[in-house]
Structure formats: structure tokens, C-alpha cells
Amino acid sequence: MLAAYSIPILICTAFIIPIFKNQKIIKTLAILSIFISLCLVFLSSIDVFYSGIKTFAVSGWKPPFGIVLVLDEFSSIIASLILFLSLIIAGFSLSLVKERIKEFYTLLLLAIAGSLGIVITGDIFNMFVFTEIMSIAIYGLISFSLKKEGLEAAFKYLIIGSISSYLMLIALALLYSQVGTLNIADIITKINLNNNAHKTILSIFLLSFCIKIGMFPFYVWKPDVISGSLEPIAAFFVGVTNATIIYVIIRTLYTIMGIYYSPWLSILAILTMIIAAFLALLQQDIKRILAYGSISQLGYIFLAFSTGLAFQGVYHLVNNAVIEVLLFLSVGTMLMHKNKMEKISMYAFLLGAFSLIGIPPLSAFFSKFFIITGLLEKNLFIYAIISGLISIVALLYYMKIYFMFKQDEKKIYWPIIILIIVVLLLSFVPVWLQIFKGVEVNLLARNEYVSEVLKP
């Protein structure tokens, strides 16, 4: 499995970068390493889509004894997504970050390696280690500006993030004491959901990630963190980290626990959606509005997954990650233009906002449409009506941001152009529908996952 080599490539580059003094070499190395890992992951993803789950036993120790890296269709989609978005964000940072670029790229590469590791690992303790690598790198990135806002945001996220990581560690330790294994496939064979202890432990595990992503009762810190950090980092936080943590939650819920309809998670999701949307209306700062908007979108994704609408959820997850990065980066161009917005970014922002609101020919309209029709098919009328109405609230707050912009002259940034093209490409529904339906079949096949990973 080629994708396994992308983690060492990223981590080694992260630690080679500080040796060099020349800025051009540092930038080239960083971009090149992300690009190479994207290529490796993409090649193995194609392999996975043609010939099923691929595994890689680290240093030859066979699962369930050693660490095993697993790439199935869901994880390959998410891995390609996060590396693509990281490449865009790193490319955008080239023109934005002018000083201390060594530290910036070292931390960025470590964060990318951590999130990639979380997605492709098949061992639950290894997942904890990668979560910590990602989190510590992100604490550093948030405080990178060394301004008051950045430091305060980093300290808040440090406390919240550490509590959630340590909750995860407690859950791991208790799970190990109950089932005696840390390999995900092996846990699936030994877990018994009629046993209350197992159920409680897995709920603590889910809770820890719900804290880290900022679900409804735990969302208060998130807008602070996003508005305190630089735009590319906020984009990384909202696009890449969220996608990674959603992946972990869905993996736990669907693959480990085998629960496809979870009433309590769907109630939390709907509350997240409503409360964040209305709080977004009350804000005055652009980044805070975007932050609450992104929390509200999380509600849609979790609503889809917690009611068993897997392919709709994956589709909206991909759409949402790409569009949130587009929104934050186009707002980020204001930093380089003295708080004015240059034209193409303004159109990019409008494209992303219209798509998230759900204007028909654009990508997120289709994913929201599939979610709502799916909810209607499952007779969850109230959820369907609320998710429709919240889209109208989204229209209000995105338009509020639009009227805050002042125009500036034209200048083209390639990362934004690429993202616009990708958002337009995501609107070709039939192709994506076929891919994501395949992912859904793959995600629901727990037995296949176990037998492929534990194959002698």
C-alpha cells in the first residue's frame, strides 16, 4: 500500500525543513512533500476502488498484534480530500506567510501527517497518538501570529483539546481492559453492545471527539479559536481537522459499534444546526459568522450520518469541507489587500456561499436535497422541515458577510481558482453519486472489513 509511505514522507520533511535557510527551498520542499503524498494516496485509492480494502502491517507484525494501516473506500476518500485541501492551503500560505516560514511549514506538515495518520490507521491507540500530533501542531499554528487573539485562542483550544484527548485515552484504557485488544477489526469481533460496560466506554470515546469537533453543548470555544487564528489556519481547522474528526466519529459509530440510527446524536445534530445558525445571525465579525456557519453545517453532516443516510452524509462532508476552505481563503485575501476584497475572491465567496445555502445547480444543493429526501423517506418530517428552514437562515448570514466587503482591484490567486473549479466539478451529480453509493456499501460492510484486515 503506497499510502503508508506518505506519513513518513510528511514527518521527515517537517523535520528537514528547519535545516535550510533559503525560503524558496523550504517552500518547494513543503509543497512537494504534500503533493507527493497526495499522489501516493490517490494511487492507492484507485487501487482500493478497483480491488477492495488494502492493509499494511507496520514493520511486519501481523494484525491483531502489530499496528496495521487500513485503507478502505471511505478512508481513501477522506485521505485524498484532506491532502488535497492541505495542498491548497499550503499553496495559499505561500503568498500570505512572510516571516518565520520554517516554523509555519514544520507545524503545518506535522498537522497534515497527524490527520492523515488518524484516517488511515487501523489501531485505536495509534489513532490517539496521531490525534495528539495533530492537536499539538494545531495549537502551535493557532498561536502562530503571536498576537493577543492567537495566544488566547490557542490556550482555550489547548485546555479543551487536552480534556478531549485524555477522555479518549481513558476510553481506550477501559476498552483494552474489557476486550483485551486495540486493533479496530479485532475490537469489532469482540465487542458486544448488549454489554453496558462496552456501550458506556464507546460512548465516552464518541463524547471525546464530539468535544473536539464542537458539537452542540461543547461549541462555545470554537468561534473564538477560528476568529483568533490566521485565515489559512482557520481554513485548515474547519476543512481538514473537521473532516478527520467526523471520519473518526463515523468510523466508531458505523464500523465499530454497527449503529446506523442513533436518536441522541441526531437530536444533538439538529440542535447544533439550529443554535449555531441563529448565533451566526447575531455576530458582527466576518470570521465569527463563518465559524458559526461551519458549526451549523456540521449539524447537517451529523444529522445525515446519525439517521443512517451514509452516502448523502459523505457527499455533504466532501462538499462542505471544500466550500468552507474556499470561503475562508477568499476572506483571507483581505489580509493582503488592506481589508478590501479583490474581485475574483469575491465571486469565489459568492459561489461557495450560494452553494452552501443550496441554490440549485451547485454542489451542496444536491447533497442537502438528498439529505432532506432521505429524511422524508425515513418519516422524520420534523428534521426535514428544520433542515430546510435553516438553509434560509444561512442565506441571511452569508449575505450579511457579503455586504461587509469592500472591493479592490483584480489579482488572481491560483488556489482559489482551483477550488472554484473543484466546487463546480462537485456539481456533476451522477458521477459522484456512483462513487459515494459505493462508499456507502463499503462503509456498511463490517464483516468484510474484519475479514480483510485480519486475513492471515
Place this chain on the structure above:
Amino acid sequence: MMYIFPITMILIGLYGLMFKKNIIKKVIALSILANGINVLIIIIGYRSGGIPPIATPTNLNEFFTTAVDPLPQALVLTSIVIAVSVTAFALMLCYRIFKKFKTLDIKKLSTLKG
């Protein structure tokens, strides 16, 4: 019964994180929390009267029947390293915060509002 000790540590850590106003005290509470969890993991792998998990060709039989579980100990090593790096980073952050804000009181760090 042994579980009382780590659980007390974890609760002390959570108390400190929630109610202490000084950020250095919060960092100390964080490391108490982390160490409580480490002790918890060690206790999970413990078995009373167990021998150290070192296998030699002569004591294989004894190893399988009485040795303590080695895996939690390996996990704790990793987790200690992570806790140390988080604490180091947090202290560095406290230093920077003190230089910028001239205070260590969490209530006075309030540039982010809305």
C-alpha cells in the same frame, strides 16, 4: 480498590482545570489529570503477585501464567511522552501570554468576544 487512587487524581485534575483562575495552575492540573490516567492504565495491566513481563527461554511457562500485561506499560511510555510535550507547550504558551497580557488570570484574557 486500587482504582480509587487514579480516579481521585483525575477528579483533582478536572477540578483544577475548571475552577482555578491562574493559567499556570490550570497547566499543573492538566498534568495531574494526565498522570492520573497513566496510573489508571498501569493498574489495568496489573495482576496481584505478578512478575515483570520479561520472557527468557527458561521461564516461558511462568511468564504466561504470572507475568503482568506488558502492553499497558508500553502505552504508558507513549502517553507520558505526549503529556510532557503538551505540558511543555502549554508552559511556553503561558510565558508568551504573560509577556503580551501582563497577567496570568484567565478572566482577563478576553480579547475574543461575540
